[in-house]
Amino acid sequence: MKLNEIRDNEGATKKRMRVGRGPGSGKGKTAGRGVKGQNSRSGGGKVGFEGGQMPLYMRMPKRGFNVPNAPKLAEVNLWRLQEAIDGGKLDAKAEINGAALVAAGVIRRVKDGVRVLGEGELKAKLNLVVWSASAGAIKAVEAAGGSVKQERIEAEAKAAARLEKRNAARGKAPAPKAPLGDANKVSARAKRAAAKA
Numbered sequence: 406m407k408l409n410e411i412r413d414n415e416g417a418t419k420k421r422m423r424v425g426r427g428p429g430s431g432k433g434k435t436a437g438r439g440v441k442g443q444n445s446r447s448g449g450g451k452v453g454f455e456g457g458q459m460p461l462y463m464r465m466p467k468r469g470f471n472v473p474n475a476p477k478l479a480e481v482n483l484w485r486l487q488e489a490i491d492g493g494k495l496d497a498k499a500e501i502n503g504a505a506l507v508a509a510g511v512i513r514r515v516k517d518g519v520r521v522l523g524e525g526e527l528k529a530k531l532n533l534v535v536w537s538a539s540a541g542a543i544k545a546v547e548a549a550g551g552s553v554k555q556e557r558i559e560a561e562a563k564a565a566a567r568l569e570k571r572n573a574a575r576g577k578a579p580a581p582k583a584p585l586g587d588a589n590k591v592s593a594r595a596k597r598a599a600a601k602a
Contacts, residue, residue: 476517478536479503483545484525485511497529503536518556521546 424436435445443449453460489495494509503515512519518536523545531551538546543553 476536478518478520479506479512479514479516480520480522481506481512482522482524483527483542486521486531487525487527487529490529490531497531500532500534502534521553527551 422432423430424432425434427433438445453462455461486495486501489509489511490497495501495505495511499505503512503519506512506519507515521533521535521538521542523539523541527545527549529551530549531546532554533546533551534554535556537555537557538553546553
C-alpha cells in the first residue's frame with residue numbers, strides 16, 4: 406500500500422449540499438431558509454436572542470471586575486526556579502530575566518512580562534529581573550541572599566513622572582502622591598483636595 410492509495414471508508418465522507426442551484430437540485434430558490442424574514446437573510450439572527458425573554462447571558466449573576474488592558478504575564482513559582490538550577494538549566498550567578506527563563510525551558514514565552522510567585526522552597530541566591538513578584542516570593546528570595554528588581558515599579562514611576570510633566574506644562578496642580586508601597590492608589594479625599602487646589 407502507498408500513501409496515494411489510502412482512501413476513507415465507504416460512507417465516511419459526504420458531499421455537501423449545494424443550495425440555491427435551481428429547482429432540480431431539491432434546494433433551489435429559497436435554499437431551505439423558508440420565505441422572507443430575518444433568518445432568510447445572510448447575517449440574520451441575533452446570537453443569544455431568545456424571542457424577547459431575558460437571555461441567558463443576562464440571567465447569569467455577575468461577580469468581580471476584569472481589567473480590559475491588564476498585562477498578560479507568564480507566572481513562575483520558586484520551586485520551578487530551584488528545579489531548573491538543580492538541573493543545570495539556569496545559572497544562579499547570572500541575572501535571571503524573561504529571556505533566560507525561556508532559554509532554560511522554564512516558561513514557554515514571556516508575553517508582557519514575568520511574575521514570580523512564592524510557592525515552594527528556594528535555596529539558591531538569585532538576582533531576578535522580572536515584571537513583578539508576590540510579597541512572599543520577594544521575602545523568600547531576599548532570605549536566600551538574592552534580590553528582585555521589579556520592572557513594574559519603574560514603569561509606574563516613569564508614567565507618574567510623564568503625567569506630572571504634562572500637568573506642569575498645562576498649568577495644573579501636581580497630582581497628590583500615593584502612600585508608600587501603594588503606587589497605584591490615591592484616596593478620594595486626596596483627589597478632592599487636589600481638585601480644590
